[in-house]
Amino acid sequence: xxxxxxxxxxxxxxxxxxxxxxxxxxxxxxxxxxxxxxxxxxxxxxxxxxxxxxxxxxxxxxxxxxxxxxxxxxxxxxxxxxxxxxxxxxxxxxxxxxxxxx
Numbered sequence: 524x525x526x527x528x529x530x531x532x533x534x535x536x537x538x539x540x541x542x543x544x545x546x547x548x549x550x551x552x553x554x555x556x557x558x559x560x561x562x563x564x565x566x567x568x569x570x571x572x573x574x575x576x577x578x579x580x581x582x583x584x585x586x587x588x589x590x591x592x593x594x595x596x597x598x599x600x601x602x603x604x605x606x607x608x609x610x611x612x613x614x615x616x617x618x619x620x621x622x623x624x625x
Contacts, residue, residue: 527566527610529617535563538572538589541597545577548599563589564618571611572599586611 538546539560549555558574561584565571570589586608587599602608 527614529614532564532566532614532618535565535570537570538563538597546574546599548574558585562615562619564615566611566614571615573615586615
């Protein structure tokens with residue numbers, strides 16, 4: 524995956540329109556956690572969601588892919604590719620905290 528620029532990304536709110544400001548996710552052990560849906564954006568044809576645990580007061584966030592299941596439902600999945608995750612996390616930081624051009 525190549526690096527993306529801020530100009531190739533756009534903010535969206537599909538998940539918030541469907542699920543509201545929070546989502547519940549279940550891990551592989553069956554434990555359910557509640558997350559604030561902090562932001563959503565699309566790059567090319569791929570959507571991403573930025574989530575923050577409501578139980579964790581740190582500045583840490585998770586970025587997940589938004590995919591459409593075979594049944595047509597939106598689902599959140601982990602970004603397995605380390606390079607993709609790094610590129611998307613860096614892009615989100617740039618979108619959130621614009622850097623002044625020197």
